Amino acid sequence: MAKVWINGETSVEVKHAEGVNAVHLTVDDKDIVVSGGQTILQAVERMPGIGNIPALCYHPAVKPYGACRICTVEVSEDGGSKFKFVAACLYPVKEGLIVKTQTEKIKKLRKGIIELLLARCPNVKRVQELAKEYGVEKPRFVLGDQDCILCGLCVRACQEIIGKSAISLVNRGIYKEVAAPFYAYELSGDCIGCGDCAFVCPTGAIEMGPDGKPVLPKVKIPYAEIEAMMKKETVPPS
Numbered sequence: 001m002a003k004v005w006i007n008g009e010t011s012v013e014v015k016h017a018e019g020v021n022a023v024h025l026t027v028d029d030k031d032i033v034v035s036g037g038q039t040i041l042q043a044v045e046r047m048p049g050i051g052n053i054p055a056l057c058y059h060p061a062v063k064p065y066g067a068c069r070i071c072t073v074e075v076s077e078d079g080g081s082k083f084k085f086v087a088a089c090l091y092p093v094k095e096g097l098i099v100k101t102q103t104e105k106i107k108k109l110r111k112g113i114i115e116l117l118l119a120r121c122p123n124v125k126r127v128q129e130l131a132k133e134y135g136v137e138k139p140r141f142v143l144g145d146q147d148c149i150l151c152g153l154c155v156r157a158c159q160e161i162i163g164k165s166a167i168s169l170v171n172r173g174i175y176k177e178v179a180a181p182f183y184a185y186e187l188s189g190d191c192i193g194c195g196d197c198a199f200v201c202p203t204g205a206i207e208m209g210p211d212g213k214p215v216l217p218k219v220k221i222p223y224a225e226i227e228a229m230m231k232k233e234t235v236p237p238s
């Protein structure tokens, strides 16, 4: 007879569960049983009070992507001798897995990510909430005024749920941003105005406009500069 936790306060005694796709694991010193074929984050999300894993680039409606790393946890597959960091939104539950969601190392790592996000998006409510929870006050970096954390959820929702690519993540590095493909001024006819992108966005960076189409986060490279760059790169016909 084993004691397993079904939420943060309640446990039950279980004799055996043969023939069921059940996976036994320990999360923050609580033994739990969950169905196999899901990630640590999915399993823990269904068990109130077990573990504490923040997530920004995860939404149950689209495939996990592992962009923000705020869901990092420590896991051991050998009974607790060795632990490693993994993204809970990508890592599958396994028999005998030991998961720790709130160690000092994890808190430090999340704090670092939150500090960067707060510097980039100081006015975003979700980022402010996380900063408060993890004790991040004033970022050491220059403050930006973005509201998009580049989680890519909007783009993935458009592709995976609607089967379109009306928006994309364009450019690289510090110029990466969400925009209409090829920096078009307007969203193309591919956008059906479903609002999925705005719905899944964790920061409110996308809103639906009066024309029923999403208003994307403001672009960092002004259109005039893009036009100038494109003109410069255009090779005149010989």
Ligand code: SF4
Residues within 6 Å of the ligand: 147, 148, 149, 150, 151, 152, 153, 154, 155, 178, 197, 200, 201, 202, 203, 204, 205, 206, 217
């Ligand atoms: S607009 Fe929203 S959903 Fe899209 S990448 Fe930015 S934060 Fe993520």
Ligand code: FES
Residues within 6 Å of the ligand: 054, 055, 056, 057, 058, 065, 066, 067, 068, 069, 070, 071, 072, 087, 088, 089, 090
């Ligand atoms: S929620 Fe797991 S990497 Fe973002």
